[in-house]
Amino acid sequence: MLCRLPRLVWLLLLVLGFSASPLRAEGIAQLNAEELEKQPADPLDGPPLVTCKAWIIVDGHTGEKLAGHDEKVQRNPASVTKIMTALLVLVLAEKSPEILDEVMTFSERADGTVGSTAALKAGEKVTVSELLYGLLLPSGNDASVAFAEHFGDRLSPDPEKKGYDGFIAAMNKRAEEIGMKDTGYRNTHGLTAEGHLTTAADMAILARKGMKLERFRKIVGTRRHASQVETAEGAQRNVVWRNTNQLLEQEGYLGVKTGTTGAAGACLVSCAERDERRLIMVVLGATSSDARYTDSRNLYRWAWNELVSDEAAQPKETPMPQSTDQSNNAKPRGAIVLTDKAKKLHSASMVIDGHNDLP
Numbered sequence: 001m002l003c004r005l006p007r008l009v010w011l012l013l014l015v016l017g018f019s020a021s022p023l024r025a026e027g028i029a030q031l032n033a034e035e036l037e038k039q040p041a042d043p044l045d046g047p048p049l050v051t052c053k054a055w056i057i058v059d060g061h062t063g064e065k066l067a068g069h070d071e072k073v074q075r076n077p078a079s080v081t082k083i084m085t086a087l088l089v090l091v092l093a094e095k096s097p098e099i100l101d102e103v104m105t106f107s108e109r110a111d112g113t114v115g116s117t118a119a120l121k122a123g124e125k126v127t128v129s130e131l132l133y134g135l136l137l138p139s140g141n142d143a144s145v146a147f148a149e150h151f152g153d154r155l156s157p158d159p160e161k162k163g164y165d166g167f168i169a170a171m172n173k174r175a176e177e178i179g180m181k182d183t184g185y186r187n188t189h190g191l192t193a194e195g196h197l198t199t200a201a202d203m204a205i206l207a208r209k210g211m212k213l214e215r216f217r218k219i220v221g222t223r224r225h226a227s228q229v230e231t232a233e234g235a236q237r238n239v240v241w242r243n244t245n246q247l248l249e250q251e252g253y254l255g256v257k258t259g260t261t262g263a264a265g266a267c268l269v270s271c272a273e274r275d276e277r278r279l280i281m282v283v284l285g286a287t288s289s290d291a292r293y294t295d296s297r298n299l300y301r302w303a304w305n306e307l308v309s310d311e312a313a314q315p316k317e318t319p320m321p322q323s324t325d326q327s328n329n330a331k332p333r334g335a336i337v338l339t340d341k342a343k344k345l346h347s348a349s350m351v352i353d354g355h356n357d358l359p
Helices: 004-033 078-095 097-101 128-136 141-155 163-177 200-211 214-220 289-313 340-347
Strands: 054-059 065-069 103-105 125-127 224-230 236-242 257-261 265-274 277-286 317-319 337-339
Touching: 054 200, 054 289, 065 200, 065 289, 078 097, 078 128, 078 141, 078 163, 078 200, 078 214, 078 257, 078 265, 097 128, 103 141, 125 128, 128 141, 128 214, 128 224, 128 236, 141 163, 200 214, 200 265, 200 277, 257 289, 265 289, 277 289
Parallel strands: none
Antiparallel strands: 054 065, 054 277, 103 125, 125 224, 224 236, 257 265, 265 277, 317 337
8 A cells, every 4th residue: 555655646646737737837828918907096185095884974063964985875783773772762851851860670681682781680770861871881782672661662653562662663763754764773772683774874864963962962972980770689789881982082082882793893973073163973884993993083184184174274255245336327236256365465455446546
């Protein structure tokens, strides 16, 4: 067997060599004859290169779109879903502030919800106002279920849907009311589910609605919040919820919501202010948690430099009043637009109308 093995190996190599040699030679000749295709060179203008699949930047006050990419393509939203969960509760609290003091009891269903959680246990009790921090800071999937169970009956637009299902129906109804045309909710937390989709453009609409509410702004801008909950046995225990939004470490960022799942990638809805100008940005489908922050910061820098500064640099136009001079049958002239630069030049110079003034 040992003597025959080299002959078998030799025969095998010989067969492979004869069959592969013509193809190999042909392939080499082809590579030498043709240049490998290259992608176009990176553009030197326009927004920065980012890893995310879709993004949008809007004016935080007017909602005007400033820039975007694939912002109307439906994608999995991950935990940015919970902006809507919080919005329903906070809008109700605007009308009935007393609900913030209501005590919620965690159910087995809430406790058993997987993913990022507020880490409360079945039977534990906490007020609505406190659990809102547990919902939005650590991306509390369990807290979202607890809210749906607690408020579903009150918010449901469908008499046949109660509790958790009623709350989902209310989420979809509110999305439709505020113009989120490409969004569908199937749960309160954003774990992957068929039909649970949104777009960057829709999330920008939702974020603007949230940032109009003082309590929402306060919560999403909080980096850490300590609270006290009552255990099922009646004892008290302390919990600390930390905000997952790393942008809050820097001045100017007001926070909103992070989210990550395998299907959605790394997502971030954020808000920033500079020189009294507010921008809202949505980044969906970044390649990693760190990448969503890098993408967002690069886009913000570009936006402040290129979009906002360019707009501020546009000359302010001042219409001159229409002439009322009727001499020589002169007809009233239309409005003439003077820029600030032209007015300063006029004020600093001696101007003579050679037609009328020279004589």
